[in-house]
Amino acid sequence: MYRIGELAKVCEVKTDTLRFYEKHGLLAPSSRTESGYRIYTQTDADRLRFILRAKAVGFTLAEISELLSIELDKANWACADVKGLVDDKLSHVEQKIAELERFRRSLSSLSQACCGGPESAEHCSILEALETNCDQIRCENHRHDAKQTHKQ
Amino acid sequence: MYRIGELAKVCEVKTDTLRFYEKHGLLAPSSRTESGYRIYTQTDADRLRFILRAKAVGFTLAEISELLSIELDKANWACADVKGLVDDKLSHVEQKIAELERFRRSLSSLSQACCGGPESAEHCSILEALETNCDQIRCENHRHDAKQTHKQ
């Protein structure tokens, strides 16, 4: 039996978070004291840990709600249903990774094209790429107009 | 010279977006008609394309504001400043990718541990992993209690 602050401490979340989960139907305390304080049982704590593990693999709270309703009524759901949720999430995550990979490659090209030195940005390859077309980044370092080479 | 709807069309954004960029200091039309309609010049259009290219490589609008203020006053900024913005963004993107990669690996393990069949989820490896510890996923397929093997 835990009060909200105790459960929050053992699970390393804030009391606000537990009230938020309750408001959103993810986790309600099994009972209340006469004065209205929330009382969580071990079962409640286990449910919270389920939620936190699901969060740790990337599920949103809406998805976790689905998982919890399956968890509470396993007999009426199939492995296919559970795996479906996981696979949907997996492909979503893979899509997001692909987008970020595109960002990473573009940024990396931009970075490599710029000397990063103390010279004026008037001829910075990064700015030039953004002015014209990011696909056409000249990956060799740009030259600043002065005859002197870049300071190292 | 474009009116808002024309510029929106050639750059494939919504008029709402252009008004939003104006409200947030990213792009203001060079003038207005007597009746208040926005008039964008070619320079304005170029600035919009700069913004859109920067978005395409992952910069937020706040970061794009910084880039734009450098772009408008290149002589007083160094390559180092520009490259710094790019490198900060790059490491941020890499961090985000790393997190999503952890999600991807966990989800992939979960997916592989589940038969995905029409059998009851009572012994689903995915749910068991979320109940106990996601790090200890048995990657061989679980067995359902019935003697019959899973339907293919």
Added chain:
DNA sequence: CTTGACCTTAGATTTAACTCTAAGGTTTAT
């Protein structure tokens, strides 16, 4: 001269997951 496409504004709504605030009641220890 009216229809329809386009434009104006300010402000509300969306999404996700909290986080914070204000104003007050309860428990526990000293």
Added chain:
DNA sequence: ATAAACCTTAGAGTTAAATCTAAGGTCAAG
């Protein structure tokens, strides 16, 4: 018995980047 720590509620604020709404003004064509 009083102070500190804890609890309660409803509701507002945060972040990012739009997107939508309402109520109304402008302009070209037929």
